[in-house]
Amino acid sequence: MEKIFQKLSLASASLVFVLLVGIFITLYTAAKPAIDEYGFDFITNSDWNKEVSLESAPADTLMESDSDEIVDEDDMDIMDEDDMMLDEDEMMLDDEDDSLSKTIFGGLVPIVGTLLTTLIALTFALPIAMGIAVFLAEIAPKNISNVVGIAIELLAAIPSIIFGMWGLYYFAPIVADLVGGYQVSLLTAGLVLGVMILPFMAAITRDSMNTTPAVLKESAYALGATKFEVIKDIIFPYSKVGIIGSIILALGRALGETMAVAFLIGSIFVLPQKITDPTISIPVAMANNFGEASGLGESALFYLALILFIISFAIISIAKFYFLKKAK
Amino acid sequence: MRLLINKIFLSLSVLSAVIGLAFLAWILITLFIKGLGSFHFSLFLNDLIDGGLRNLIIGQFILAAIASAIGIPLGMAAGIYIQEYGQGKYANIIRDLSDIMMSAPSIVIGAFVYAVIVVPTGGTSGFAGAIALAIMMIPVVINTTDNMLSLVPRELREAGIALGASKYKVIIDIVIKAAKVGIMTGILLAFARIIGETAPLLFTSETSNYFSLDLTESFPSLTVSIYDLANEPEESSRDLAWAASFILTLLVLIINLSGRFITRNKK
Secondary structure (H helix, E strand, O other): OHHHHHHHHHHHHHHHHHHHHHHHHHHHHHHHHHHHHHOOHHHHOOOEOOOOOOOOOOHHHHHHHHHHHOOOOOOHHHHHHHHHHHHHHHHHOOOOHHHOOOOOEOOHHHHHHHHHHHHHHHHHHHHHHHHHHHHHHHHOOHHHHHHHHHHHHHHHHOOHHHHHHHHHHHHHHHHHHHHOOOOOOHHHHHHHHHHHHHHHHHHHHHHHHOOOOHHHHHHHHHOOOOHHHHHHHHHHHHHHHHHHHHHHHHHHHHHHOOHHHHHHOEOOOOOOOOOOOOEOOHHHHHHHHOOOOOHHHHHHHHHHHHHHHHHHHHHHHHHHHHHHHHHO | OHHHHHHHHHHHHHHHHHHHHHHHHHHHHHHHHHHHHOOOHHHHOOOHHHOOOHHHHHHHHHHHHHHHHHHHHHHHHHHHHHHHHOOOHHHHHHHHHHHHHHOOOHHHHHHHHHHHHHHHHOOOOHHHHHHHHHHHHHHHHHHHHHHHHHHOOHHHHHHHHHOOOOHHHHHHHHHHHHOHHHHHHHHHHHHHHHHOOOHHHOOOOOOOOOOOOOOOOOOOOHHHHHHHHHOOOOHHHHHHHHHHHHHHHHHHHHHHHHHHHHHHHHO
16 A cells, blocks of 8 residues: 555656656657758748638649749748648638638747747836835735735736736727727737736745845844835845746746737737737747648647747746745 | 935835736726626526526536546645655656646647647547646646645654554645645645636637537637637627626636635634
């Protein structure tokens, strides 16, 4: 019995390892056709699923019009193979809009979209989260700090799809009125994402600030330092590593967020020229196109998933192992 | 001057707390007004096909319940291993990997389950959705179990062993009992988290307009349906999405708060 119990718990623990390796291998295998096809050019290519109607146009005219569109593309061999893909896919396609044609798949737009929305979210959330953390850890009296702390954590518990709906119907119109441009855009998606990661970032930052020994703070106050000086010169340097770790962790979370961004980013494969332009991010590209994708299109989505997984894996590892470990 | 800077800084900090609370209030009030406006008790009696939410709410619960039935025992067992049995490197590696998995993008987990379950079995199913949620849940349960067991004093374990109990007896009868409240809270929070998940379900369980208990078919999911309904042009669909969001958020917040309440009472 003792043996069985021990073996079972060991097996469950190993499951984590198996799952992670399994996810990696599965994504790689599923992405293999796209990786073979495009290699690393995938990352720099901004064309995705060229919009050519397959239902009405016969294959020949299609190829012509297609070539016209991609003349500026220097990679001609990719094109040939893709035209062959077209024929294959033509049979499998049945439904609407953007999934109608499969030509070239490049990942640049969703990758850029993911990075930019995350950047906007961080820029927006960082100062506010730091302010909240300082408020909770240093300024507010104990009972207020507890209540506000719970409220902030409740904000973190709200499902992301709710953030998306609220963002689309209530937040985005106001932002669009203020700065102009579209309601669905990089900016609004980034800001809503910022609101989402705000409580998460604030909570971890508060926790690292709370690790500052009271003796240090008290000594500084005794020397006549103001609260601001104590925070700036004592608490911040002391908990710096933990705070940076929390920022990176929030960054990892923002990168992979799907639903809140899906409502607001506009979901079009176009490189944004301005911050108020709509575009797409990796998770959203997957959420919206997975069901209709097949063949190389699906593989390209898996390629994106693999890229996202590796980026977030790397970021979270850095946060966990370098910063948060050091902080402990 | 120093005092002035201090004042400005403190005001800014209070201001950011106000901003944070304002966002919470704004979202909740929006949900309350829009959700309550389209809320009706018949929503609980009809399925989506008849303009109700009954099948979706039940479906979402079933998905989360099955995910818990898979995720909780596995997560707890793994947490017990890390804290009680594992010595040295391996347990630490598992702990780190589990932390990483906790922050892995949920849509990627959906894609993984799609590739290993949906494609081989030939279609979306409630089972695949529940597995995806279980994978989301396992690292959270591991983390809680690990943390809570580490708080149990060593003396308790030693006392058990001194009485001649075998190690697994000590773990089950003493250590787990001592950490019960903390683990329960963690599990409730994990449940609250997965019941509101959408991304891992999008292409695993999908959703269904009809009432279904058949786990081998596309399964009704509240969150996936909210996403579909909110993107439809008709006002009535969007109203239904708001009502559904209202119910979902209420549910998540109640579970979350009761989890916190249990811990507080105990303390």
